[in-house]
Amino acid sequence: MRVRIYRLAALVSIIGIVLAGLPTPAPDHVTAQSSLKAWTRYALTVYSSSSRSSSIVGVLAPKADLILESRNADTRWVLGHTLDGSVRGWMETRFLGYESESMIVSLLVSNEEMFVARTTSLNATYANIRLDASPVIPRDLGRARTLFELGQIRGANPHVVSKIGDCITDNDKFLVPFSGTKYNLGQYTQLQPVIDQFADSLGYDSLAAYDGLVTTAVLDPLFANPDVCLPGESPLQCEFRVRKPSVAIIMFGAQDLLFTPAVDFDRNLRRIVHETTQAGVIPIVSTFPGNLELWKLSIQYNKIVVQVAADYDVPLLNLWQALEMLPNHGLATDERHLSQPITSAGDLSGSNLKRGYPARNLVTLQVLDVVWRSTMY
Numbered sequence: 001m002r003v004r005i006y007r008l009a010a011l012v013s014i015i016g017i018v019l020a021g022l023p024t025p026a027p028d029h030v031t032a033q034s035s036l037k038a039w040t041r042y043a044l045t046v047y048s049s050s051s052r053s054s055s056i057v058g059v060l061a062p063k064a065d066l067i068l069e070s071r072n073a074d075t076r077w078v079l080g081h082t083l084d085g086s087v088r089g090w091m092e093t094r095f096l097g098y099e100s101e102s103m104i105v106s107l108l109v110s111n112e113e114m115f116v117a118r119t120t121s122l123n124a125t126y127a128n129i130r131l132d133a134s135p136v137i138p139r140d141l142g143r144a145r146t147l148f149e150l151g152q153i154r155g156a157n158p159h160v161v162s163k164i165g166d167c168i169t170d171n172d173k174f175l176v177p178f179s180g181t182k183y184n185l186g187q188y189t190q191l192q193p194v195i196d197q198f199a200d201s202l203g204y205d206s207l208a209a210y211d212g213l214v215t216t217a218v219l220d221p222l223f224a225n226p227d228v229c230l231p232g233e234s235p236l237q238c239e240f241r242v243r244k245p246s247v248a249i250i251m252f253g254a255q256d257l258l259f260t261p262a263v264d265f266d267r268n269l270r271r272i273v274h275e276t277t278q279a280g281v282i283p284i285v286s287t288f289p290g291n292l293e294l295w296k297l298s299i300q301y302n303k304i305v306v307q308v309a310a311d312y313d314v315p316l317l318n319l320w321q322a323l324e325m326l327p328n329h330g331l332a333t334d335e336r337h338l339s340q341p342i343t344s345a346g347d348l349s350g351s352n353l354k355r356g357y358p359a360r361n362l363v364t365l366q367v368l369d370v371v372w373r374s375t376m377y
Contacts, residue, residue, distance in 0.1 A: 057087070137366050
């Protein structure tokens, strides 16, 4: 079935942009008991969080039917969605009618926040970003520790890391060699403990990484594997539910350069990071290899990656900077994919590290090591 899903990849980039504007069906959310039905008594404002100072995400008409999913700690706010899934957010409890008002306290307590797209100009935001100003290995991990603790409350597995991205990530040369025994750490033997920590998951076949994947598609249930994923569940949500990771390595851009306008790439990547943090997963957001035929555009999109990581206060892996030191920017002869190893992708020694895949493996393990030791150890 997964092979068939992969064959859709060629279509993803073309139709994904069209689908970007369509509403995503609300996923099935688990409550302490059965979901509670409610309705609006009159027109009602829906907010991104349980506060009137948060962003408005919708306005409901009088007598609109709702499914309530959860509540805040003092039960003054409830999180719910319309029957068609077109509006989802927080509403004040006192303005709703219920089939069983006493059942509100049975809803799970939640502090989930809705994703709100930015409205400021990209040019103004990214004009002064320098890609060489961010270190390859982040010195500031932001709120990684807080996210790890949230994930543990929600049942995240501290031995699992998810890989989210396109064909450069969905590749048996990326991290997979370290799930077995046929690798050579060379002078980087200090990485053995972090490999031991995540070894099994390094070889997982991700449900949110495949050839041709763009940011629009990883958020769209249409592109989720129906054999594994629930109805209305995006590939990203499906991966997190099935794998229960503590960390996610996220890299997009190589395919989005070709098909996704910058403003949409910015919005989509923000939503991906937002959903990752809301799930209690630490996102390691990575810049991506450039495309020599679209070099200026590669720089622009990578600036977006840097800013999104900064805005969400999460770790940034600056792969772009690491590859700048390599022949042909770490790219193969096609000038857009990573160069192949001389020996094997799991060989982190000698001149093999001048090739794209071994170099990416090294810096990814180094960042994963820093995150693990600093926030999870």
